[in-house]
Amino acid sequence: MTDDAWTQEQIRAHIDAGLPLVPLFNIDVLEAAAHTASVRLGPGPHVTRPGGSVAGPVQFALADVAIYALILAEKHDAMAVTVDLNINFLRPAMTLPLIATATPLRMGRRLFTAEVRIVEASTSKLVSHATGTYALSGAA
Amino acid sequence: MTDDAWTQEQIRAHIDAGLPLVPLFNIDVLEAAAHTASVRLGPGPHVTRPGGSVAGPVQFALADVAIYALILAEKHDAMAVTVDLNINFLRPAMTLPLIATATPLRMGRRLFTAEVRIVEASTSKLVSHATGTYALSGAA
Amino acid sequence: MTDDAWTQEQIRAHIDAGLPLVPLFNIDVLEAAAHTASVRLGPGPHVTRPGGSVAGPVQFALADVAIYALILAEKHDAMAVTVDLNINFLRPAMTLPLIATATPLRMGRRLFTAEVRIVEASTSKLVSHATGTYALSGAA
Amino acid sequence: MTDDAWTQEQIRAHIDAGLPLVPLFNIDVLEAAAHTASVRLGPGPHVTRPGGSVAGPVQFALADVAIYALILAEKHDAMAVTVDLNINFLRPAMTLPLIATATPLRMGRRLFTAEVRIVEASTSKLVSHATGTYALSGAA
Numbered sequence: 001m002t003d004d005a006w007t008q009e010q011i012r013a014h015i016d017a018g019l020p021l022v023p024l025f026n027i028d029v030l031e032a033a034a035h036t037a038s039v040r041l042g043p044g045p046h047v048t049r050p051g052g053s054v055a056g057p058v059q060f061a062l063a064d065v066a067i068y069a070l071i072l073a074e075k076h077d078a079m080a081v082t083v084d085l086n087i088n089f090l091r092p093a094m095t096l097p098l099i100a101t102a103t104p105l106r107m108g109r110r111l112f113t114a115e116v117r118i119v120e121a122s123t124s125k126l127v128s129h130a131t132g133t134y135a136l137s138g139a140a
Numbered sequence: 141m142t143d144d145a146w147t148q149e150q151i152r153a154h155i156d157a158g159l160p161l162v163p164l165f166n167i168d169v170l171e172a173a174a175h176t177a178s179v180r181l182g183p184g185p186h187v188t189r190p191g192g193s194v195a196g197p198v199q200f201a202l203a204d205v206a207i208y209a210l211i212l213a214e215k216h217d218a219m220a221v222t223v224d225l226n227i228n229f230l231r232p233a234m235t236l237p238l239i240a241t242a243t244p245l246r247m248g249r250r251l252f253t254a255e256v257r258i259v260e261a262s263t264s265k266l267v268s269h270a271t272g273t274y275a276l277s278g279a280a
Numbered sequence: 281m282t283d284d285a286w287t288q289e290q291i292r293a294h295i296d297a298g299l300p301l302v303p304l305f306n307i308d309v310l311e312a313a314a315h316t317a318s319v320r321l322g323p324g325p326h327v328t329r330p331g332g333s334v335a336g337p338v339q340f341a342l343a344d345v346a347i348y349a350l351i352l353a354e355k356h357d358a359m360a361v362t363v364d365l366n367i368n369f370l371r372p373a374m375t376l377p378l379i380a381t382a383t384p385l386r387m388g389r390r391l392f393t394a395e396v397r398i399v400e401a402s403t404s405k406l407v408s409h410a411t412g413t414y415a416l417s418g419a420a
Numbered sequence: 421m422t423d424d425a426w427t428q429e430q431i432r433a434h435i436d437a438g439l440p441l442v443p444l445f446n447i448d449v450l451e452a453a454a455h456t457a458s459v460r461l462g463p464g465p466h467v468t469r470p471g472g473s474v475a476g477p478v479q480f481a482l483a484d485v486a487i488y489a490l491i492l493a494e495k496h497d498a499m500a501v502t503v504d505l506n507i508n509f510l511r512p513a514m515t516l517p518l519i520a521t522a523t524p525l526r527m528g529r530r531l532f533t534a535e536v537r538i539v540e541a542s543t544s545k546l547v548s549h550a551t552g553t554y555a556l557s558g559a560a
Contacts, residue, residue: 084228
């Protein structure tokens with residue numbers, strides 16, 4: 001954690017280099033700013049289940065990356081770790097891309113909690129909702 | 141859902157063919173029987189974060205597959221879908237393989253709930269705990 | 281579950297008579313309509329902990345009642361039961377009344393999922409956030 | 421948080437005095453020791469819903485108190501606060517007393533996570549399962 005703001009370019013580069021699932025699943029950071037971050041899941045060979053819906057673990061990854069991008073923008077804390085994450089799968093996600101948008105619920109000194117809404121970009125339908133809590137490193 | 145029991149071989153084959161993340165992440169179904177199912181995460185190029193710990197979404201996938209294998213063994217319901225899953229990351233998972241063991245909490249007609257413990261095989265340390273609820277298809 | 285809409289008065293009367301914790305904790309249904317329901321926690325002898333903050337189980341009750349009022353308004357299903365509820369306590373709730381507002385995330389045939397935001401009325405500060413899933417009776 | 425162990429008598433007295441819902445709901449601390457704590461819900465005017473099942477918020481209170489008793493026994497930290505709690509209601513709780521047993525999942529310096537199983541004493545049937553995370557005060 002530093003007091004210097006990260007640019008969106010720095011956040012994107014940090015996430016692409018640090019989280020191998022991001023390029024593997026074709027996830028892009030669209031925005032990472034104060035109070036909101038959004039990421040997009042594009043088409044790829046690993047994301048769908050038979051029948052064509054997006055697999056749960058891929059949606060989990062999308063929510064996790066969205067919150068991590070938000071923490072980088074708000075707290076500049078690359079060492080933050082996920083404490084717990086609760087995800088509700090509301091309806092099958094049938095069309096890509098998906099957009100996951102994270103907004104903060106708690107921005108504490110030690111704990112950061114956010115909610116994430118995942119929608120189909122083409123229909124705006126809500127496909128899943130997550131809330132996650134992260135431990136800030138407080139270290140750097 | 142049928143009344144015919146699936147053998148472990150049928151469950152393994154169904155999961156390998158139906159869930160692309162299972163071979164991608166090097167997940168193996170060790171056991172899928174009445175009242176318990178366990179799956180193993182072996183080494184692979186996609187599972188670790190920098191520093192060497194196993195990424196959260198990979199642990200989520202492991203928990204999800206363990207519960208799905210349990211549902212196949214208990215309910216023979218290949219069309220069951222995840223309603224929600226809550227996962228607590230308790231400490232960094234630093235050595236592979238990981239073993240995830242699912243046990244049932246509710247085996248209803250419509251809803252199936254299970255808990256999952258994920259441990260490092262070499263140390264037996266608990267690295268994460270999940271509870272998940274699935275909607276049974278009741279269809280076939 | 282019936283096709284006849286309940287009036288807000290009927291919903292209030294049903295909740296007051298059926299849930300003993302509602303009068304005990306001094307909870308009032310403010311609104312129960314399509315797509316939103318809100319309930320208020322007033323002062324009372326049972327709701328605070330030493331130091332003055334509102335106890336967690338009281339906030340849980342508030343969230344549970346808000347979602348139940350929403351289900352009565354949307355689905356007219358008095359026999360709906362809570363499947364699971366996840367609540368994040370974000371900061372101490374120090375001033376009463378609290379207002380809990382529930383909005384639907386999934387309105388299925390069998391499952392109903394909603395999120396709830398609990399704020400202090402005087403400060404508008406968010407003190408907790410919950411998501412809950414309910415099984416609809418599909419019976420009546 | 422102090423380094424002096426609390427006796428079970430001290431834990432009981434602290435909980436009875438500090439949590440008004442404990443006497444209101446007729447909750448007793450049965451045991452609070454290293455690695456396990458159990459509490460009992462006895463009969464009372466406020467705990468049941470029409471039809472006779474134990475209300476969800478009362479079960480939530482039971483789980484919350486069980487974990488708090490465990491934290492007092494393990495960490496001697498009276499200022500610990502609930503960060504989040506996820507509870508699955510598995511089947512109706514129809515006979516009292518209920519017994520809630522908490523066991524630790526994480527006993528960190530800052531965060532304490534436990535799981536709770538709530539059973540009917542007379543039938544040993546599991547009626548609900550919870551996992552909760554608490555922030556330790558680290559203060560005293």
